[in-house]
Amino acid sequence: MRNHIKLLRTKFKKYGIDGYIIPKNDDFFTEYSKLNRLKVISNFSGSAGLAIILKNKNYLFTDGRYTIQSKIESGKNFKIYGFEKLINCSLFKNLTLGIDPKLFTNTQVKKYFLKHNKVKFVKKNLIDEIKKQKKHTSKPFFSLDKNIVGESINSKLNKIAKYLKKNKSDYIFISAPENVAWTLNIRGVDGPNSPVPNSRLIVSKSKKILLISNLKKCKQLLKNKIINKDEFLDTNTLPSKIRNLKGKNFIIDDKSCSIFYENLIKSKFKIINREDPIYLLKAIKNKTEIKNMINAHILDGVALTKFLFWIKKINKKKITEVEAAKKLENFRKLNKNFLYPSFDTIAGSGKNGAIVHYRAKKENCRVINKRDIFLCDSGGQYKYGTTDVTRTICFSKQKQKIKNVFTKVLKGHIAVAMTNISKNDTGKKIDKRARKFLNKSNLDYAHGTGHGVGFFLNVHEGPQSITKINTVKIREGMILSNEPGYYKTNEYGIRIENLVYVKKIRKNLFFQNLTMAPIEKDLINFDLLTIDEKNYLFKYHLEVYSKISNYLNVNEKKWLASFI
DSSP: OHHHHHHHHTTHHHHTOSEEEEESOOTTOOSSOSOOHHHHHHOOOSSSOEEEEESSOEEEEEOGGGHHHHHHHHTTTOEEEEGGGGTTOOSSOSOEEEEOTTSOOHHHHHHHTTTTSEEEEOSSOHHHHHSOOOOOOOOOOEEOOHHHHSSOHHHHHHHHHHHHHHTTOSEEEEOOHHHHHHHHTEEOSOSSSSOOOOOEEEEETTOOEEEEEOHHHHHHHHHTTSSOGGGEEEGGGHHHHHHHOOOSEEEEOTTTSOHHHHHHHHTTSEEEEOOOTHHHHHHSOOHHHHHHHHHHHHHHHHHHHHHHHIIIIIOOSOOBHHHHHHHHHHHHHTSTTEEEESSOOEEEEGGGGGSTTOOOOTTTOOBOOTTSEEEEEEOEEETTEEOOEEEEEESSOOOHHHHHHHHHHHHHHHHHHTOBTTTSOBHHHHHHHHHHHHHTTTOOOSSOSEEEOOSSSOSSEEEEEESSSOOOBOOTTOEEEEOOEEEETTTEEEEOBEEEEEEEETTEEEEEEOOOOOOOSTTOOGGGSOHHHHHHHHHHHHHHHHHHGGGSOHHHHHHHHTTO
16 A cells, blocks of 8 residues: 555646545445545455545545544554545645546535645546556346336436426436446446446437447347337447437536536536436435335345344354355345345444444454354345345343333334434434434444445445434435444444335324334343333334244244344
């Protein structure tokens, strides 16, 4: 890493810059990418971060999930700050900072760097010059039938065309691959944990489309007539094609359209900045998507329940965090519909549980101690659905203090699950319910309570989330996570996470659980629970039993029944 920093600094003079900025994202702005330039320069492996290398100093910015992890991985060579310090960044002034224009949006650059410093576009990515990135195989995109996604391409294009007419625009440039996936009912193999098809899309107000990618990836779509020849455009021929399009206005999304592509479109068209409407359209799942997600969660619940029974009751060996994560993946693999994890499993025992997004590695992970509590956050991509679930468990009797904290986290989890969304209709309002019981004891957690989840797509998606600031209205059909927690540095971590979807019941909106796996009863102080909370737990475990018990063996079934 130090060597990479030295090499990078040698290039500053050549490009006339005082520093270079390296974000975590790739040029598709995806959270989980096969490229990780940020790790190359900083050793930081988290999913959100940005590094700035200056002539004499290095800075790393990340969020509350990675406070501990960033210090462990990068603390020796970097000054570490929260993302909030990036806004109008004044840690250094009057510098010229180099950026790759394909990796930043104009909005980001204005928000972070232009108040006290200047930015210079460097066409070559300087990290790639230091360390060549592996070339990944161009596996073809594939299409999903209407009976899987529940809505035709034409129906989706009608919605987009209506939006364009309403906003008096000729075209929209869809720069986020997950939104291309939703529009054309396609998926790909370009992400390590998500079936994203790395591509971009132009849609006109008359519903004409141009899918921008490389030919190898689109061969199957062309062969199966999902798209026609004149609807495909190779990435390299985009500049000339853009200039030949007729019309005046182009809508772009300033959160996922890079400076490079914005400038390209701007050379011929008037830009209208809008949030890509597909984020919201995609967030509201239809009945078919919900049905498929319910099925995927039953399969996932079976795997997780088998794992929990095994690790608590069967396993007598001393195992590491990595071995535990592998065992859970093997339980998931028993089902033919499981494809791969929806993110790298977080398996943290004892003090590692306090690292919110901890990644156990073979060379330095802990052996799970029977006296510790164990936090396991994992998920899967299935045909067809995406899962994400966290359980915190113990193997021996725990101190009353820990049980009390676990119970306060659980009370927050139940408060979210029982929300009448017609009264508390935004993530901001619901987030308060989740933290209420911890806050009474001056405790809190440095992450959101919930994120949106895609249908057989990204495990994290917006625009909805349950956080202190999100004001997007929660609507019928949305899927979110419900995951309050508490983390005591160098001691333990607690998180309880289910995925939920929004359902209308007698004109009111409520959350319904998707996740079907037992919640650790050995960590609950039942004296702190109200009758309503105890009833909720009873009904939840009864539902889990009724949905998954047929897939369990006699001993697993008996154990699961003990939660009711």
